Amino acid sequence: MRNLLKVGLRRLVKTPERRPIGGRHAIIIAVSAQKGGVGKTTTAVSLASAMARFHDKRVLLIDLDPQGHVATAIQSQLSGGGGSLSNVLEDDGGEVLDAVAPTSVQGLDVTPFDPKLSATEDLLGTRMGKEFILRDRLKVTRTHYDMIIIDCPPNIGNLCVNGLVAADYVLIPCDPSPLALKGVNALVDTVSTIAVRLNPNIDVLGVLLTRVDGRNTTLNQAIMSEIEETYGPALLPVQIGINSSLAKAQHAGKDIFSFDDSSRGAQQYRELAEVVALL
Numbered sequence: 001m002r003n004l005l006k007v008g009l010r011r012l013v014k015t016p017e018r019r020p021i022g023g024r025h026a027i028i029i030a031v032s033a034q035k036g037g038v039g040k041t042t043t044a045v046s047l048a049s050a051m052a053r054f055h056d057k058r059v060l061l062i063d064l065d066p067q068g069h070v071a072t073a074i075q076s077q078l079s080g081g082g083g084s085l086s087n088v089l090e091d092d093g094g095e096v097l098d099a100v101a102p103t104s105v106q107g108l109d110v111t112p113f114d115p116k117l118s119a120t121e122d123l124l125g126t127r128m129g130k131e132f133i134l135r136d137r138l139k140v141t142r143t144h145y146d147m148i149i150i151d152c153p154p155n156i157g158n159l160c161v162n163g164l165v166a167a168d169y170v171l172i173p174c175d176p177s178p179l180a181l182k183g184v185n186a187l188v189d190t191v192s193t194i195a196v197r198l199n200p201n202i203d204v205l206g207v208l209l210t211r212v213d214g215r216n217t218t219l220n221q222a223i224m225s226e227i228e229e230t231y232g233p234a235l236l237p238v239q240i241g242i243n244s245s246l247a248k249a250q251h252a253g254k255d256i257f258s259f260d261d262s263s264r265g266a267q268q269y270r271e272l273a274e275v276v277a278l279l
C-alpha cells in the first residue's frame with residue numbers, strides 16, 4: 001500500500017527537462033562591489049570579451065544587476081535572441097542556458113536585459129533554498145562554457161548573494177576613494193560569511209584598482225597601502241587608469257577592443273585577462 005502511494009505521488013512531482021551536458025567546466029567569477037560607479041560593469045564586459053577574443057575561451061556574461069547595464073554596454077554587438085533570466089530564476093527546473101543570447105564577439109554569450117529582474121530580487125526571498133538558486137541553474141550551463149562572469153548588483157541583496165554562492169572567485173573592483181574602500185571591507189566580510197555558511201569554495205581573486213587618476217598619486221598610494229596592509233597580496237598586479245575610451249565605448253555599445261583596441265583601457269584590461277587566464 002505504502003509503495004503504491006509512493007508511485008502515485010511520484011507522478012505529481014515535476015521532473016526537470018533534461019538538457020545535453022557539455023564537455024566543459026566553467027570557472028565562475030562574480031564581479032562585485034558594494035559601491036556603484038567603481039567599474040564593475042566595465043570590468044565584467046571587458047574581461048569577458050578579452051577572455052573570448054584573446055584566450056579562445058567560451059564565455060558567458062551574466063547580468064545580475066537589474067539596471068541592465070551589460071546590455072547597454074554591448075548593445076551594438078547584440079542581435080537579439082535569448083530569454084528571461086528572471087524566469088529562469090523563478091521557475092523550477094530552468095537553466096541559465098535557456099536565456100543566453102549570442103554576441104558578435106566570437107565565443108561570447110550574454111544574458112539580455114531583463115526588466116523583471118528587480119522584482120526577482122524580492123521574490124527570491126520567499127523561495128526555499130533562496131541562496132542556491134543561481135548555482136543550481138548553472139549546473140548544466142557551466143558544462144557549455146570555460147568561464148562564466150557575473151556582473152553583480154551593488155547592494156548585497158538576494159541576487160548578489162546568489163551570484164557569490166554560485167561563484168568560484170570574486171573579483172572586487174575598487175576606485176581609489178575612501179568610500180569604495182569601505183565597500184571592499186563590507187564585501188569581504190560578506191564573502192567571509194558566505195564562505196563559512198554557504199559556499200566554502202569561494203575565493204577572492206583580488207581587488208582591482210579602477211579609475212586610477214595618474215595625477216593623484218598620493219591618494220592612490222594611500223588606498224593601495226591600506227588594501228595591501230589589510231588584505232595582503234589581494235591587490236591585483238594590474239590597475240585600470242582613468243581612460244575616456246572606456247566610457248565612450250560603453251556609450252557606443254561596444255566592448256573596448258572593438259571600440260578602440262589601441263587605447264590604454266584596452267591594453268590594461270588585456271593585462272587583467274592575462275592574469276585571469278592563469279587560474
Ligand SMILES: Nc1ncnc2c1ncn2[C@@H]1O[C@H](COP(=O)(O)OP(=O)(O)O)[C@@H](O)[C@H]1O
Pocket residue numbers: 035036037038039040041042043069210211212240241242243244246247248250265
Ligand atoms: N577606467 C575608467 N576610466 C574612465 N571611465 C570609466 C572607467 N571605468 C568605468 N568608467 C565609466 O564610469 C561609469 C561607471 O562605470 P561602471 O562600469 O558602469 O560602474 P559600476 O558597474 O560599478 O556601476 C561609466 O560611465 C563607465 O563608462
Ligand SMILES: [Mg+2]
Pocket residue numbers: 040041042065069
Ligand atoms: Mg554596473
